[in-house]
Amino acid sequence: MTRTDSAVGGKFNCPVEIPVDVLGGKWKLVLVYHLLSGPQRNGELGRLVPGITQKMLTQQLRELEQDGIVIRTVHHEVPPKVVYTIDPGEAEPLRALTAAMCHWANYWASRTGAEIKHPVAS
Secondary structure, three states, X not given: OOHHHHOOXXXXXXXXXXXXXXXXXXXXXXXXXXXXXXXXXXXXXXXXXXXXXXXXXXXXXXXXXXXXXXXXXXXXXXXXXXXXXXXXXXXXXXXXXXHHHHHHXXXXXXXXXXXXXXXXXX
């Protein structure tokens, strides 16, 4: 499957392939999770997601923007200010998706002893 599969009219074998295609990878869902709490600047996202390089952060945000998940707003001031937000039309379904994933993560952590550094109530 290629990145172009997420375009309108893409063909998938099962519904789970679509979110995996659009939101898959190590960082996209983590970025979405943080953006659901409100607008974030690039540097703020970098601090919230330790381990992501600036190059990867930029790439992932660009892909999320191209797929219509994230809105990038440039404020013309000095120094330049760029703010990222979740597209309002995508926020509710993404909240439901991340809530379900957090619920499952809490279950898995309790079952396996995995530690969640910043747990959320489920």
